[in-house]
Amino acid sequence: EHQxxxxxxxWVMPGGGGEAAAREILRRSPDTKILALTTPETxxxxxxxxxxxxxxxxxxxxxxxxxxxxxxxxxx
Numbered sequence: 001e002h003q004x005x006x007x008x009x010x011w012v013m014p015g016g017g018g019e020a021a022a023r024e025i026l027r028r029s030p031d032t033k034i035l036a037l038t039t040p041e042t043x044x045x046x047x048x049x050x051x052x053x054x055x056x057x058x059x060x061x062x063x064x065x066x067x068x069x070x071x072x073x074x075x076x
Contacts, residue, residue, distance in 0.1 A: 007035070009022055011037060035052045037056050
């Protein structure tokens with residue numbers, strides 16, 4: 001129903017995790033840019049369409065910068 005410019009996903013989530021969520025978001029909204037939030041012990045983010053990977057607990061300014069960069073890459 002929604003077509004977000006950027007989706008920020010916790011990569012380790014119940015029910016299939018961020019990878020499953022990213023694939024479903026991209027199936028429904030192919031132009032959405034995905035940013036993954038991870039922990040050091042998280043396995044590699046292996047969805048090719050992920051535009052950025054940030055550590056959980058990153059400073060807010062880093063998160064905002066990554067979101068803005070991803071949105072700019074989509075022409076927004």
